[in-house]
Structures are given as structure tokens and as C-alpha cells.
Amino acid sequence: MRVGIAGAGSIAFGTAALLEKLGHKATLWSPSGTGTVALADGKSLTAEGAIEGTFLPAVAESAEDLVHDTDVILIALPAYGHRFVLDAIAPHLTAGQVVIFSSHTSFGALYLSSLLAARGITLPIVAWGTTIVSGRKLGPALVQVNTIRKQVDLATVPASESARGHAVCTALFGEHFVDRGSLLAIALSNLNPQNHLGIALGNMSRMERGETWVQAQNVTPNIGRLLETLDLERLAVAEKLQLKVRDIFQHFHLSFHVPVSTISQMNQEMHEAGHNGTGPATADSRYVTEDVPFGLVVTAQLARLAGCPADLHEAGIRIFSAMYGRDFEGENDLLPELGLERLDLEGLDALCRTGFPPVVAVDRAEGRE
Numbered sequence: 001m002r003v004g005i006a007g008a009g010s011i012a013f014g015t016a017a018l019l020e021k022l023g024h025k026a027t028l029w030s031p032s033g034t035g036t037v038a039l040a041d042g043k044s045l046t047a048e049g050a051i052e053g054t055f056l057p058a059v060a061e062s063a064e065d066l067v068h069d070t071d072v073i074l075i076a077l078p079a080y081g082h083r084f085v086l087d088a089i090a091p092h093l094t095a096g097q098v099v100i101f102s103s104h105t106s107f108g109a110l111y112l113s114s115l116l117a118a119r120g121i122t123l124p125i126v127a128w129g130t131t132i133v134s135g136r137k138l139g140p141a142l143v144q145v146n147t148i149r150k151q152v153d154l155a156t157v158p159a160s161e162s163a164r165g166h167a168v169c170t171a172l173f174g175e176h177f178v179d180r181g182s183l184l185a186i187a188l189s190n191l192n193p194q195n196h197l198g199i200a201l202g203n204m205s206r207m208e209r210g211e212t213w214v215q216a217q218n219v220t221p222n223i224g225r226l227l228e229t230l231d232l233e234r235l236a237v238a239e240k241l242q243l244k245v246r247d248i249f250q251h252f253h254l255s256f257h258v259p260v261s262t263i264s265q266m267n268q269e270m271h272e273a274g275h276n277g278t279g280p281a282t283a284d285s286r287y288v289t290e291d292v293p294f295g296l297v298v299t300a301q302l303a304r305l306a307g308c309p310a311d312l313h314e315a316g317i318r319i320f321s322a323m324y325g326r327d328f329e330g331e332n333d334l335l336p337e338l339g340l341e342r343l344d345l346e347g348l349d350a351l352c353r354t355g356f357p358p359v360v361a362v363d364r365a366e367g368r369e
Helices: 010-021 063-067 078-090 107-118 157-172 184-186 192-202 204-209 221-240 248-257 263-272 291-306 311-324 343-352
Strands: 002-006 026-030 045-049 053-055 072-075 099-103 125-129 133-139 141-147 152-157 177-179
Touching: 002 010, 002 063, 010 026, 010 045, 010 053, 010 133, 010 141, 010 157, 010 248, 026 063, 045 099, 045 248, 045 311, 063 078, 063 343, 072 078, 078 107, 099 107, 099 157, 107 125, 125 133, 125 157, 125 184, 152 184, 152 343, 157 343, 184 343, 192 204, 192 221, 192 291, 192 311, 221 248, 221 291, 221 311, 248 263, 291 311, 291 343
Parallel strands: 002 026, 002 072, 045 141, 072 099, 099 125, 152 177
Antiparallel strands: 045 053, 125 152, 133 141
């Protein structure tokens, strides 16, 4: 299959390498224009770790170029870049294509659905609860892939296209996917925001000093307990909404292939097994600048709607806003466009299943559709 990937970071590069290894054709687009310069100059993409090899993905010069003549478009960049990318690709998408969010956050699938509805079209929009790979970009054409995940939760908007969305993901990557049935479940399935809250909070001085530190090794017992308690808040919201999501223990077990234990011990097992991915070496990290406004904020809002307080998530938003001198809740540029504050839980659940209905333009003067 022909897959256009919007993004040029570690997940985009790692996913491109996996697709090429599996026999598909990947095309990468860097919205900034800088992330694919080496590849555009003819340098091979080199992958190390869980994927080994050199690959030759194509490079797109524009959003239109990316979307043209592809079967699937995969969004693989931080959520603070989603609105720009979705605005850029939406005018060029056709009903025969499939869009995948790797991974989904902040109801971006609904935002894209609204853009397509304004054009009078629908297509399967697949939201993943996490990425198919994890890793680090080590150079202009070099990616370290730490793991290929055994299981990825997904949902498709509209839900009537679920079979097609699941089938396309399976055709691309194999039997890795579990359909959770509703985008609302996927909104509570991304564990990165809560996990990165604890990890960044416990290692902020390392990040600010630009130190090189092994992330799993530094999920110490106290940090591990914080992650477990954050997870209990998220699970309580999911239970109140009658949604089935995986817990943090399943997440680490399925993602990093370690036996179930305490979260700290599972991370130590990962470290001993050679999963030596480094933590952020800057405070300007997506662990905060993406995961707070586009992750913690969403969980907190759903908790409020459900009448199920998420005090630690709320505190995390306020603590990081104070540390950075920023209003992270106000930095989310997707939620305000959706008008979700006008919906109750029943209305939100319905929208998550159907998406926005296509708009039929009517020429009232002529009385014609």
C-alpha cells in the first residue's frame, strides 16, 4: 500500500521504516520543511534497534503532494502540529482514502471530520490509542526504534467504517489492533500524558540541564507509584463512562514485553533488557508542551463531564503551567473549534461514533441542491 506520513520525527521515521520493511511504500512530509532535507538529498533512512536496515522512503514537498495518489495518510507528529497539518491536507483528501492518527489525542479525528463534512465527504478516520513503534530520532536520517508494540487500541470515525479501518491497519502492520468501538474510549486510552507527567516532574532538573539519562532506570519506586495513582484516576473516569481501556500494567507489558509487576519494577526490567531509551534532554519537550495541553487537559475535561474528579491530572496542569509560566490549558487549539462544551456526555458519545454529518450545500435562491 502507498502511505503518506505527515511528520518527520522519531515516530514518523520509525513507522516509515516499519512500513518499508513490511513491503509498503512510504512517503514522508515535513510540515516545517526541515525534517526530511537529508532524505530529499538522497540519503537513506537508517533504522537501528527493533528494526534494522536502510530504506528509501519518498519525500513530499507539500500537503497536496503527500495526499496525491496514496491509499492511506498517517498523522505522526506532536499534537500541537495537528491543526496546521489537518487544515493543509483536508482540501485534498478523497472518499477512497483512509486517515490514521498515530497516536490520537484531543479529539483530532473529530476536527478532521468537521473539515471533511464542510466539503460534503466522509472517509474512515482511524484513531490509535498509541503509536505502533517507539524510539528516538538520532540524526537527520537515523532513527533508533526501541520497540514494535504488540497491541494498539483503535476506533474509527464514523463507527460504520470500523471494519474497513481495522482491515486497513491490519493489512499495513499485521495483527496488532484491538477495536475499542468508540473514539471516546480512545480519548482515554493514550497513557503518555499521565506517564510523562510523572516522569517529567520527577526528572525536570535533568531535562533543564540537558543531561543524558536513561528513562526506564529513572522510573523509581516513588515515580512508579505516582504513575499508578494517575492511572487509577483515568480508569475511574473510563469506568464511569462505561468504557473499556487497558491499564498501565497492560500497557508496559504489551509495549515493552516485560512481566507484570509494579510499574517501577517493570521499568527496571525494561532497562535490564536493554530498552535504554533516553529521557528528554530539554525542558522544551513534548512530554510537557504536547502532553499537558493536548492530553492531561482532555482527561481532566472528560473527568469533569463524568462527575469523577481527576485531582492529580488537574494538579499536573497547574503545576506545569506554573513551572513554565504558560497557560497550558489555553494552548489547546483543537478543542475550542469543536464546541464540545455545548454537549452532554450522551451528545459527545454520539458525535464520537458518527462524526460530523456531511454538509449539503443548498442554493436557496434557485431551490436546488
